[in-house]
Amino acid sequence: MSSPRTRIITLNLGSQSIELAEFRLQPQGGLILCGYRSRELLADSTREAKRSTQVVALLREMMGELQIKGGRVNYTVAEESVFTRFVKLPPIDDEKIERIISFEAQQNVPFPIDEVVWDYQLIGAGAGEQIQVILVAIKADLLDEINGAVEETGLRTSIVDLATMALYNAFRHSYGELSGCSLLVDIGARTTNLLFIEPGKIFTRSVPIGGSSVTAAIAKEFSEPFAAAEFRKKHDDFASLTGAGSEPLEGEAARVANIMRSTMMRLHAELMRSISHYCGQQQGKPPERVFLSGGGATPPFIREFLSEKLQLPIDFFDPLRNVVVADSANLDEISRSKHLLGEPVGLALRAASNCPMELNLRPAIVARRQALEKRRPFLLAAAAGVIVGLLGWSAYYVRAAHIVRNSTAGIQEKVVAMRRIESQANEVRRQTAALDSSATPLIAAINDRSFWPQIIEELNARLPKENIWITELAATSGGIPLEAPNARMLHPAASQAPIVSTPRAGSGPAPPAIDGLLVRGLYLFNPRQQEVVVDYFRNLVDSPWFAIDPNNQAKVIKPTTPNNAEWAFPYELRLDLRKPVKLP
Secondary structure: OOOOOOEEEEEEEOOOEEEEEEEEEOOOOOEEEEEEEEEEOOOOOOOOOOHHHHHHHHHHHHHHHOOOOOEEEEEEEOHHHOEEEEEEEOOOOHHHHHHHHHHHHHHHOOOOHHHEEEEEEEEOOOOOOOEEEEEEEEEHHHHHHHHHHHHOOOEEEEEEEEHHHHHHHHHHHHOOOOOOOEEEEEEOOOOEEEEEEEOOEEEEEEEOOOHHHHHHHHHHHHOOOHHHHHHHHHHOOOHHHHOOOOOOOOHHHHHHHHHHHHHHHHHHHHHHHHHHHHHHHOOOOOOOEEEEEOHHHOOHHHHHHHHHHHOOOEEEOOOOOOOEEOOOOOHHHHHHOHHHOHHHHHHHHHHHOOOOOOOOOOOHHHHHHHHHHHHHHHHHHHHHHHHHHHHHHHHHHHHHHHHHHHHHHHHHHHHHHHHHHHHHHHHHHHHHHHHHHHHHHHHHHHHHHOHHHHHHHHHHHOOOOOOEEEEEEEEEEOOEEOOOOOHHHHOHHHHOOOOOOOOOOOOOOOOOEEEEEEEEEEEEOOOOOOHHHHHHHHHHHOOOOEOOOOOOHHHHEOOOOOOOOOOEEEEEEEEEEEEEEEOO
16 A cells, blocks of 8 residues: 555546546545646557557647646556456465465466566465465566556555456445445456456456447448547447347447447356356356446447346446535536546545555566665665764764863973983983993802702702712813813713804904803612613703703713622713803
């Protein structure tokens, strides 16, 4: 349902006529018909050439008479342009209905589903009953052509409805109190649409018999233009068509009457066939009354003919029973065209209230435009929010800049004072650094005094409790003991080249330093023999003073070979210091 508007414009695009109406909403609800105009398309309705041009010209002419310059419009498309199918579905869950109906549409619509615009409407069913669905579809290119002609006049499409469904909404609005089955016969130019209406139930059927088929037969019979045949059909007297005692017609009138009688007999046969189909296939009730509408229902003999054949009460459909007609409207024209206003009233109801049938065959361009219009308030609100946010941030930054400038001025004064203090502090730091450089050698010498006592204490603390003792301790530099004038002669292992780190290029020779210790001693003859030396080695691995690789025992311990003739055996350990000590 469209949102209610104070002004509602409706347009019925028939195959041989177009009707434009203007409604307004009453303050307390309901519709007011403010204006109505209709025009006939003079060209043969079986030809589509120049149809859009005629529609645009006639529509602009009617808009000028009703002083309509533009606005939203609800319009109908002719029934013969739309594929309609009634489908019955078993009772299913609501969440599955959409998928099932989409599948049914692909199966029933005789065109590729991506080349049509389609919609559906569920018809109410009780719990556990079959669900009836009305599927409607129209070729997208045909709909775009029709919509282009409508919007070329300045109108903007809101709802695209079917003529039969607009008639159904108007009938329910005007005759909602009726019970039983009512048959609405809408005789158009190309087709006659039959609407079987019961409370909560509807069935439609179109038969290819209409006013233009009679006109075409007359034009062929008399070899005259379509417009002349149409005039003859509307203005000749056919009082004897029903055979109700009138004098027989002669000459051309008799020939026209025969054509009319033949057409009406065919229409009656189609009516009886449709009634049988509705009662048998659709489980509907037989009609209790008949209503006539449409341009083809104007001649009075049609009502009399159908009343005689169907033996049912027949009346003209009055869609204005519950619609107020404004004083400014052309009352004479509206009175003559009352049976033609079903589609305009049904379209106006779509914009005024909830309707029992709310199909909408909007072209893709209209659907996109309406979706954009729905989002437009949110987009505008978002844009306004962005603008307000930017203004807020702008005011914030202006205020922040003012505060920053004032704060910067005060801070700058403090910075100048702090820089003076910084220069004084730098001078103090320079003097402190000079004093530190002078005191560093003295502090190092004081710290070195305790080095050797700590080393000796460490060696004694990690020495096994029995069977081993130290007899000699010597400092080494680059692997050479410092106490011997000729290290290669005093220690046989000195013949092996000591591992000395190579100084970096350009850095000059490294200053001499004590980087290790040479430990010699004896271990007694014992059951474990030289394993006591290995125990000593393992104890020294965890020492924080020495850098010993636990996996390279051969580098530290000089191997000895004990025998059974000696009571004690020498051993020797080479220990690298973690932190070398400069030589005095």
